[in-house]
Amino acid sequence: MRREGVVIETVEVSQLGAVERELWRRFRSADPAFASPYFDFRFVEIAAQVTPGARLAIVREGEAIRGFLPYQTRGMLLQPLAAPLSDFHGLIVEPGWAVATMLPRLEGVRRARFTGLVRAGEVDMAGMSPRRAMAADLSQGFDAYLAGRDAAFLKDKRRRRRALERDHGEVVFSLERPSADEVTWVLEHKRAQIIRTHQYDVFACGWTAQLVHRLAEVDDEDFGLRLATLKVGGTLVAAELGLLSGGRYHLWFPIYERAYAKYSPGSLMTLDALAHLAARGVTRVDFGVDADAYKRDFADPAEVVFEGLVERRVSSRGGDMRLMGGTRLARRVDRIVACEPGLVGQLRGGAGFLAGVARRYPRLGAGLGAGLGMGLGLGLALLAD
Structure with a gap:
């Protein structure tokens, strides 16, 4: 769908004034699809300060602002802002306003790569790969959440918790703001895990780790980084950094001690985190997209998001678009390009x-x-x- 009279202005995120920020807040609060912490302007503002090539597109129709798209550029490639760390992304638009892809109107952009593009409005994404966001619904409380989980799975985790306590001592869970040292410790262990599993180290480039540290410095009650930990007998056996925005929480970087693997400490910590978050009023916990089988134990499919490449083609009619789905290799190459400008x-x-x-x-x-x-x-x- 193409709308006449629409123009795209590209600016630095820091250039947005009070009026634009209030519009952002209104657009986001009007659509549950934008409740993810990645659409919180506080995340976008911090990410733009450390991400190479950070920009913001403002969609205007006449004098009216209709939407915003935070992004980063790598040459003539557009990626979501803070990729590859931003699991969900997309165009934040005015309620009821549909917009086709903006790529033909973004100067200097030839193609765009997305991994978790949130669909808003009546946008035709045929050709891209549809995926499901995975989420734990806590809106009715933790007991209602447990009632919807597999009984055998929960029984197994209760058995493992008893065994962990019997063999190693009292199990203690906490979820609080992390210190700088705790963030460093988690990222070091995460990097060791990445290297051990022969993946590309997304933290080797520097700015990605800096982003996580900057988020940990936020002192807001309703936004910022949180650290879940599971200790047994005083020993830390599992930890996970997550991102909070209002009533939405996103699980981000988990680690666990391999010596305790038979007790499933990561799963025990996740269940404790969900109980803790539900008690604090969080109504939904995001697990990213449906790439990992373990997520089905904790979460259910939610909205459809899209992965793939949007490419501009030049034709006799002007800008034309080609949409292509994502692949595992493309995903891995995309991480490298995103991290390394x-x-x-x-x-x-x-x-x-x-x-x-x-x-x-x-x-x-x-x-x-x-x-x-x-x-x-x-x-x-x-x-x-």
Whole structure:
């Protein structure tokens, strides 16, 4: 759908005045799809301060502002602001106002990559890959939530909790604002997990870790970073950083001690976190998209979000669009491009990715020669071009 008289203005996030910020708040509060912490202007403002290439598009129809799109650029590629850490993203629009993709009207942008594009209005996303957001509904309280979970799963977790207490001592849960040292500790353990599983280290570029630390500095009661911990006998066995915005909470970076794996400390901590959040008035906890099977134990499918590439094509009629779905390889390459704004960093990240693949799959690794490495490097460069 295309609307006449619509223009796109691109600005720095810091340039938004009181009027624009109030419109943002109104648009967001009018649509539950925008309740995620990633659409909270406080998140966007902090992310824009540390994210390379951060920009904000303002959609205007005449003198009226109809919507906002926070984003980052890598060459001529548009990505969600704070990618790859922003699980949900999209155009925050006035209620009842539908808008087709803005890409043809964003100067200097040739393609856009999304991984969790929240659909708002009557936007035709045919060609992109639909995925389900996964969420725990706490709106009726924790007991009602438990009533909707699998009885065998809950029985197993109660058994593991008893075994953990019997073998190691009292189990203690907490969920509070983290200190800077606690954030550093979680990220160090998360990076070790990433390296151990031969994935690309999204925190190696620096600005991503800085974003998490900046969020931890926020002192607002209804927004900011929170740290869930599970200790047994005084020993920390699981922890997870999450992001709060009003009545919505997003689980973000979990870790657990492998020596305690047989007790499922991560699952025990998640159940305790859900109980704690429900008691604090949180009505929904987000688990991201439906990529991991374990999420089905805790959460149910919610709204559809979209993944894929939107590309501008030049035709005799002017700007035309092509929409393509996402793939696992594209997702991994996208993380590298998102973290590394420069070609040198992208090539270094690509080399690290190939090295991880070679370690994880030795037979495949034997065939990963210089040709494939150069091909990936060229692909990274072309994606951002």
